[in-house]
Amino acid sequence: MPPVDRRRIRGPDESHSPYHFVTEESMKCLASGDRRVDVSQRGPLDLRPIFARCGLISQAKGSAYIEAGNSKIICSVYGPRETERKDETDMKSGRLVTDMRFAPFACRKRGAWVQGNEEKDLSQGLLESLRPGVCLHKYPRSQIDVCVMVLESDGPALSHAVTCASLALADAGIEMYDLVLGCTVRHTGTTQLLDPTFAEVQDDQSGASVDSQGTVTLSLMPNMNQVSGLQSDGVMEQESIKAAVQACIEGCFKLYPAIQHTILKTVRKKAPPPES
Secondary structure, three states: OOOEOOOOOOOOOOOOOHHHHOOHHHHHHHHOOOOOOOOOOOOOOOOOOEEEEEOOOOOOOEEEEEEEOOEEEEEEEEEEEEOOOOOHHHOOOOEEEEEEEEOOOOOOOOOOOOOOHHHHHHHHHHHHHHHHHEOHHHOOOEEEEEEEEEEEOOOOOHHHHHHHHHHHHHHOOOOEOOOOEEEEEEEEOOEEEEOOOHHHHHHHHHHOOHHHEEEEEEEEEOOOOEEEEEEEEEEOOHHHHHHHHHHHHHHHHHHHHHHHHHHHHHHHHHOOOOOO
16 A cells, blocks of 8 residues: 655745765665665655545536646546437437646646647547446436546656546546556566656666567556556567556555545545434
């Protein structure tokens, strides 16, 4: 289970880099490859500390906010609302619509609110990951809108968007078979990094050969132990893909208790006080 960041403490106006206080023995440990070169000094198969909350957007039916390291994602769910359907065969089940966008200040390449081709592909990947976990047959002639906004991107954002959207759907009271959690593994040569940061992805692209690097993003319904989405980018061998998929599954199970705790805390907050 990854550590849960429950504190919100404003930092000082003037600060120093954490590497200023690192000893030479710690730097040797980092250089040996046993630990990852970031502030948390986590292992190759460790998740970043996560902070999650539900019910932050009052205008939406359900909402969720997730921080994983420097990555910050917020999601809002609207509906189910009645919609006109021209196809008679499609009226028996509801429709799930996903929209994933990056804020102009989310990453270095963004500059406008216009949805680009990359965001359209991510929206489609988000839809394919969430749809198996939602009971759409419970909402005939209805539409459920899932809107994801990436406020800050520090690494692959799809896996965190899947988890955030699943939390928002649960907060909205949408019937689901199971929660859908996402994890990403970056494979380079013989090294696999779970939940990579932007710097780790950039270092891999600049220092490794093209034939030995890739990224695997997996969406899992942990209670049912079923994979709802799988996306692979890059060139990897079959054994490397199998190892990356297994690492993603283990990462989802590590994340599951923290997400359960967030939902339980939200339900207790919404529950009416007991009668005296």
